[in-house]
Amino acid sequence: MIRVPAASAITTFSSEHAPVAEVALGEVFECETADCYDGQISSEAVLRPHINMAQFNRATGPVRVAGVQPGDTIRIDVHAIEIADSGVMALSPGLGVLGERIVQADTRIVPVTGGNVWITPDTPVPVAPMIGVLGIAPESESVGSSWPGVHGGNLDTRLLRAGSSLLLRVAHDGALLAVGDLHAVQGDGELGGTGVEIAGSVRLSVERVSYAGRLPAVRHAEGLSVLASAETLDEAVRLGFSEAVSLMQLWRGLSWEDAYRTTSVIVRSEVSQMVNPLATARITIPREWCPADLYGEMPK
Numbered sequence: 001m002i003r004v005p006a007a008s009a010i011t012t013f014s015s016e017h018a019p020v021a022e023v024a025l026g027e028v029f030e031c032e033t034a035d036c037y038d039g040q041i042s043s044e045a046v047l048r049p050h051i052n053m054a055q056f057n058r059a060t061g062p063v064r065v066a067g068v069q070p071g072d073t074i075r076i077d078v079h080a081i082e083i084a085d086s087g088v089m090a091l092s093p094g095l096g097v098l099g100e101r102i103v104q105a106d107t108r109i110v111p112v113t114g115g116n117v118w119i120t121p122d123t124p125v126p127v128a129p130m131i132g133v134l135g136i137a138p139e140s141e142s143v144g145s146s147w148p149g150v151h152g153g154n155l156d157t158r159l160l161r162a163g164s165s166l167l168l169r170v171a172h173d174g175a176l177l178a179v180g181d182l183h184a185v186q187g188d189g190e191l192g193g194t195g196v197e198i199a200g201s202v203r204l205s206v207e208r209v210s211y212a213g214r215l216p217a218v219r220h221a222e223g224l225s226v227l228a229s230a231e232t233l234d235e236a237v238r239l240g241f242s243e244a245v246s247l248m249q250l251w252r253g254l255s256w257e258d259a260y261r262t263t264s265v266i267v268r269s270e271v272s273q274m275v276n277p278l279a280t281a282r283i284t285i286p287r288e289w290c291p292a293d294l295y296g297e298m299p300k
Contacts, residue, residue: 002029006199009034009058009180013135013151014142015172019064022174028079028205031060035197036132036181041088047105048090057145057154059133061178065206068175073211074136075219076166076177077299079203081129086111087184087198089119096193096275110184110196117184117196125185131160131202132181132195139171145180148229148273148280152216154181155227155280156190156273163299164220167211179204190273211294212250215243219294223287225270229278236281237269244283251291 008020023029038055040046068074092105110117116124133145135152148155152168160166168175179202186195211217216227226247228240244267249259266289272280287295 002027004029004031004060004063006032006034006060009060010062010178011054011056011058011145012142013137013145013153013178015137015176016142017062017137017176019062019174019176022064022066023206024066025068025207026205028203029063030201030203031063031179032201033060033180033182033199034058035088035199037088037090037197039199041090041107044107044109047107048092048095049105057133057181059135059145059178059180062137062176063178064174064176066174068170068206068208069173070171072170072208074168074170074175075207075209076134076168077205077207078131078160078162078164079205079299081131081162081182081200081202083112083127083129083182083184083198083200085113087117087196089194089196091194097191099193112184112198128158128185129161129200130158130183130186131179132156132183132186134160134166134179135177136168136170137172137176145178147277148227149278150215154276155216156186156276157218157225157227157280157282158186158188158272159218159220159225159282164218165299167209167213167217167219169214175206177206189271190275193275205299213243213247215240218282221287223284224290224294225282225284227272227280227282229280231278233271233274233279233281236279237283240281240283241267241269244285247285248289
């Protein structure tokens, strides 16, 4: 199995980066990842304002997928996520939706034992490892790895976990995939500006698929979640819902008006994150409303 070390990493998604590895369609490969701080926060004495943010959200890669061309849609299957035995939760003034209430920076090293993360010695939270950053080279200019978009990137959606898949429209030969920013656990919205940021490794494979959507989407056991990112959460919801209506229209052979009615009563509107440069909403279409061929094979 090809293993890509965490040292082979980028802070922008761009077609200008030379690939550090190449895999075939269907080939399982592994990427080691540093935490979002690139390991700079090694103790509780190290505060977020004092680190080099130029190293923030480094994503391992890019990995070229042989045979993938612009206009293709790929399905990135997440087979497994392994995480380290401790993570970081760093607070800093201005971080998160209540960041104005943080008076001074504070760092917590969070142990991971017994299937829990321990926010305090008396506050265990079950681990639920997920990927914060997963994307491919965008169509035009480079995009920082802290930004979400149609190329994927910093989506910070808790559904991007082992057993799920990310669907993306390819803009460049080989796709140029990169992954990073693992969390031992993260809530919807990442409202405090942080999950349990942690190093680890991810096993992935890539397939070429037929799919009509243009926005990133996560395929998971409960359904298909369209991910839309915009300057405001309202606009992100609007973009995601518009794509969900178009999918329902196509899948069910409905008029736009009837697809609009149907989608309005079956989908779930949820927040993936609202602390990155763009907010990301997800519109989840339940699995029973998705075409069967979308679920032909799930990651193992």
